[in-house]
Amino acid sequence: MSVKKSLKNKKLWGGRFEEATSPFVERFTSSVSFDNSLYQYDIDGSIAHAKMLEKVGTLTKKEVTDIIDGLEEIREEISNQNFDWSTELEDVHMNIESALTKKIGEAGKKLHTGRSRNDQIATDLRLYARSQIDEICKLITDFQRAIVNLAEKEAKTILPGFTHLQTAQPVTFGHHMMAWFEMLSRDFDRFQDCRKRVNQSPLGSAALAGTTFPIDRNYTSEMLGFDSPCANSLDAVSDRDFVIEFASTATLLMTHLSRFSEEIVLWTSAHFDFIDLPDSFCTGSSIMPQKKNPDVPELIRGKFGRVAGAHTALISIMKSQPLAYNKDNQEDKEPLFDIVDTIKDCLYAYAQMVPAIRCNKDNMEKAASKGFATATDLADYLVKKGATFRDAHEIVGNVVSYAIREKLLLTEIPFSKLVEFASIIREDVSTILTLEGSVNARNHFGGTSPEQVLKAVTNAKIMLDQR
Helix, strand or coil, X not given: CCHHHHHHCCCCCHHHCCCCCCHHHHHHHCCHHHHHHHHHHHHHHHHHHHHHHHXXXXXXXXXXXXXXXXXXXXXXXXXXXCCCCCHHHCCHXXXXXHHHHXXXXXXXXXXXXXXXXXXXXXXXXXXXXXXXXXXXXXHHHHHHHHHHHHHXXXXXXXXXXXXXXXXXXXEEHHHHHHHHHHHHHHHHHHHHHHHHHHCEECCCCCCCCCCCCCCCHHHHHHHCCCCEECCCHHXXXXXXXXXXXXXXXXXXXXXXXXXXXXXXXXHHCCCCCCEECCHHHCECCCCCCCCCECHHHHHHHHHHHHHHHHHHHXXXXXXXXXXXXXXXXXXXXXXXXXXXXXXXXXXXXXXXXXXXXXXXXXXXXXXXXXXXXXXXXXXXXXXXXXXXXXXXXXXXXXXHHHHHHHCCCHHHXXXXXXXXXXCCCCCCHHHHCCHHHHHHHCCCCCCCCHHHHHHHHHHHHHHHHHC
16 A cells, blocks of 8 residues: 555545645644544534434444443543544544444444534534524623612612713613613623524535435434524535624624623723722732723723624634535634633622622712702702793703802802892702602613612512523
8 A cells, every 4th residue: 555545544524635635734724723622512513413323224322322422521631632633634523423433333434324524514613603692691691689788788879870981861771771781781682583593404415415314303402402404404514604603693692791891990980980809800010009990891802803893703704605514604703712711710709799889879879969959950940830841941050050150069059149040949959950850760661760769679689580
C-alpha cells in the first residue's frame, strides 16, 4: 500500500480520494477544537438514531446494544477528560464514530446508516440551543427575583425620574426596578418563543434529500424531545435561522443589560451617589487610592458589542448561501458558543449583584427635590381647579422661572407669592408640591406610587412562581 493511500484511509470519507489531505487544509477545515463541546448532544442524537434503526429493522438488537454501550463509555471518557481528540478526524462526529468503531468493531461502522454529518450537526446545534435557552431563562428568572425583592424593599424610596437625563418627575426606586423587571420579562418571552422554532428535528434529512432507508423521523423526534421533525430536508440541514434568532434575542437582552449597567455606573458615581455596590463587585485603581470602580456593570455594558458583533457575524455567514449545506456553516458555532457564555455570565453577575445594592435614600431624595420635579403636579392641580391645561402650563412655567431667579425650590415659594401667579391656588397646594404627594398621587395601574409598586411586586412573584 502506498503512503498516500495509507494516509487517505485515515479519513472515514476517504474512499474517493487518491491523495492525502494537506496538513494546512486539515488544520484549516477542522472544527473539533470547538465543536467537541457538543459531544453530549451528538451522543444523544446517535443513540436515538441507533434505536430508530433497530425499530425499522436496519440494525439488530445486539448491534444497537453494543452501539449504545460504546457511546456511553465514550461519553464518560470525554466527561472525565480521558478522550483523545484528533484534528485529522476533523470534527466531533468523526472523532466519536471512529472511537466507537475501535471499541465495538463493525457495528460502529453501521451507525451512520441513513444520516449525514449535515443533519447530525443541525440536530446537535438544536439540542444545544434548546438546552441553553432553558438555562438562560432560569438565569433571567433568578435575576428577576432579585429585582422584585429589591423593589419590594425600596417601594417607598424616592429618586428623580429622568427624561433626556434631566430631572422630570419623582418616582419610587421600586417602580424603577420594576421597569427593569418588565424588560427582562419580554426577554424571557422572546427566548421561549425562539425555543419553539429551535425545537424541530432535522435528524433523518441526511445530506440534503432524505434517505432511501425506511427511517421513522417521528420516532427520533419524540425520543429527543422535539415537537416535530423539520418539514423539508433541504431546509432542515441548511437552516440556521434558529441560531440567528437566538443571537438576535440575546442581543436585545444585552441591550437591556447595558442600559441597566449605565444606570448603575451613573448611580454609583460621586455626582449621583444614589447607591453603593459591594466591594466584591468593584475594583480599585493602581494609582488613585480613593477609587472604587464599578467594573462588573462597566464590563457587562461593554460586552454588548461582543454579542451584537457575533449576531452580525452569524447573519453574514448565512447571507448568499445557496441550498443546501455549505462549509460556511462551520463558522456558526464559535459565535453562538461565545454568545451563550457571555449572556449567562452577565445574567449570573446581575442576579448576585442586585441583592447587595444599598440605596443612599437621602441623596436620592435630595436629588429629586432639585429640578422642579413636581412642576407637572402643580399644572395638574391648576387644571383640577378649573384652568385649561395650556394656561396651567404657562402659569407653572412662570412659577419655575421665578423660582430659578430666586434660587428657591417649589416648596419654598411662599403661598402668598403663588397666589399672585394664579388666584385659584389654595392652601392645599402644599400637599401636591411634596415628593411624597407626587408619587402617592400616581396611584393607578402602572403608576409609581408605593401601593402600585407593591401590587406589581405581588403579581410578579405569582408570575415567577408559575414558570
